[in-house]
Amino acid sequence: xxxxKIDSRQISNISVLDLSGYLDAHTAPVLEEAFANxxxxxxxxxxxxxxxxxxxxSAGLGVFMAFIDQVRTNSGDIKLTSMSKKIFNIFDLxxxxxxxxxxxxxxxxxxxxxxx
Numbered sequence: 001x002x003x004x005k006i007d008s009r010q011i012s013n014i015s016v017l018d019l020s021g022y023l024d025a026h027t028a029p030v031l032e033e034a035f036a037n038x039x040x041x042x043x044x045x046x047x048x049x050x051x052x053x054x055x056x057x058s059a060g061l062g063v064f065m066a067f068i069d070q071v072r073t074n075s076g077d078i079k080l081t082s083m084s085k086k087i088f089n090i091f092d093l094x095x096x097x098x099x100x101x102x103x104x105x106x107x108x109x110x111x112x113x114x115x116x
Contacts, residue, residue, distance in 0.1 A: 002021040002022050003022075004020070004022050004023055004030060004031075006019055006034050007020075011047075012110075014045045014046070016046075016048075016049060016110075017047070017048045018052065019031070019049065020053060021052070021054060023055065023057065023059075023063075024056075024060060028057075028062070032063050035063065039074075042074070044071050044074040044077075045113050046076065046078045047078075047081055047109045047113075048064075048079070049082050050080065050081065050082050050083040050087055051082035051084075051106075055087075061090070061091070061096070064078065064080075068099070068100070077113075078100065079103060079109040080096075080102045080103070081103040081104070082104070
């Protein structure tokens with residue numbers, strides 16, 4: 001199994017989380033910590049890049065649900081980008097496209113923030 005890793009970077013006032021590997025019940029706390037750190041720093045404009053994520057479980061999906069209300073309450077959002085077809089199908093099956101903006105490229109997600 002591939003290790004789970006998060007790289008965090010800033011583009012202007014937008015925080016980008018690059019996910020790679022397997023996001024499951026054992027690795028979900030790493031993502032929880034990354035979101036909590038951003039929120040503690042009052043960083044509410046978040047883009048999550050899935051281009052290197054190989055797998056996501058229901059526990060991984062739950063992390064996104066755990067933080068979205070707090071982010072949006074602070075006039076921010078979590079935008080999702082660069083999902084493989086396999087990962088997108090999991091999100092789609094559970095209705096996430098109704099709750100989250102999902103973009104094919106990171107640039108599109110970042111530009112959406114710039115429109116506001």
